[in-house]
Amino acid sequence: MASRQDIMKVLDLWLEPGRFQDYCPNGLQVEGKEEIRKIVSGVTASQALIDAAISVGADMILVHHGYFWKGEGQRITGIKKARLQKLLAHDLNLVAYHLPLDDHPEYGNNAQLARVLGFAEAAPLDGLVWSGRMEPALSVEEFARHVASRLGREPLHVGQGRERIERVAWCTGAAQGFIGTALDSGADAYLSGEISEPTTHAAREAGIHYFACGHHATERYGVQALGEALARACDLEHRFIDCDNPV
Known part of the structure; x- marks a missing residue:
C-alpha cells in the first residue's frame, strides 16, 4: 500500500x-x-x-x-x-x-514496442521517432507476418522499397505524419499505429514500406511496463486490462 x-x-x-x-x-x-x-x-x-x-x-x-x-x-x-x-x-x-509515456527510454511505448518486436540497436532517432534494426533482415512478407504474430493483428502495408527490411523506424499511435523523418534516416520501413490518405502516396513515391499496425496495438506495452514498475517500487498490486480496440 x-x-x-x-x-x-x-x-x-x-x-x-x-x-x-x-x-x-x-x-x-x-x-x-x-x-x-x-x-x-x-x-x-x-x-x-x-x-x-x-x-x-x-x-x-x-x-x-x-x-x-x-x-x-x-x-x-x-x-x-x-x-x-x-x-x-x-x-x-x-x-x-x-507524450511523457511515449518518450520514456525504458517504460515508453516506443521502447516497449522495440522490445516486443525484437528490434536491435533501438534508440531515439528524432523527437518521438525511434530507429533500430531487424536482425536478420526479413522479406516484406516475412516482416509483415512477424509484426502480426507479435502484436496479434494484421498490419496494413502500403508503399514499396527494398526487397528485404533491415533498417526500421517507428513511432507508436497516430504518428504516420513522421514518415519523412523515417525517410531521412534511410529506413527500409516505417511503422506506426494509424494511416492517413497522404501516407500511401508518400510511401509509394518515396520508396519506403509503411506498416499501420494499430494505434491501440502499438500502445499496449508502455503503460503495462510502467504499471509493473510502479507496483514493484510502491508495493502495490497491479493488473493490466486490455480492452481491445481494432483501430
Missing part, C-alpha cells in the same frame, strides 16, 4: 511531464481515495476499463489516453458525465501520461 501523493511523486520523477507541451494534462486527472493498494493499467480510460477496474477492486487507474484534451467540449454531459460519475462514485483515481 502507498499514498496517492507518494505514487504521484514517483511517476512524475520517472516521466518528467514538465518537459512536454502536451494536448492534455499529464498526471492525476481525477482525484480519488488517498491510500492505494491496487492499480489497474490500460491504454484508454474508456467506460469498459473503468467498469473492469471497479470489478477487480482497483483504487487507481493508470492510462496513456486520459481526459480533458485540448479543443474538446467543456460541458460534463453524455459519455463524459457517465465516465466521471463512475470514477467519483467509486472514489477511483485516474492518472494519465500521454
